[in-house]
Amino acid sequence: MKTFTFRYDANATAKDAMSQMMKSAASGRPHIERNEMRSASLKALLSVATENRLQLFKLIHSERPDSVYDLAKLFDRDLSYVSREVRVLEGLGLIRLEKQSVHGRERLKPFALYDRIVVDFDLVREKVS
Secondary structure, eight states, X not given: OOEEEEEEOTTXXXXXXXXXXXXXXXXXXXXXXXXXXXXXXXXHHHHHSOHHHHHHHHHHHHHOOSSHHHHHHHHTSOHHHHHHHHHHHHHHTSEEEEXXXXXXXXXXXXXXXXXXXXXXXXXXXXXXX
C-alpha cells in the first residue's frame, strides 16, 4: 500500500526551505520529497490538504473516472473548479493526469498514485538543535 503523508514538523524552518529552494535553483531541478509534504505550519498544510481535494482524490482512487469531466460529474461540481483542483493534486504528486484521445477528442484521465493519505501531527517530537 503506497502512502502519502502531510507531516507537521516543528523542526522544519523557513531557513531550511530557503536552502532547499536555492539548491533547486542552482541545479535546475525541483526539490521534491517523495511520498511526503512537510511543514512547520499546520495552517499551510491544511491550506493544501483541503477537504475537497482529499474527497476528489478519494473519488479518483475509488471510482477511477475516465476523465476530469466525469470526475466533475461524480463530484457534482463545475468542470473548471475540478480542473483547477486536480492540477493542484497533480502538482503535489498525488495523481497523474494522462492525455487520451477518444473518438478524436482529447481528454485528461486522472490516476491516483497512492492508496492512502495520512496527516501526521506529532506533537511529541522535540526540537533538535
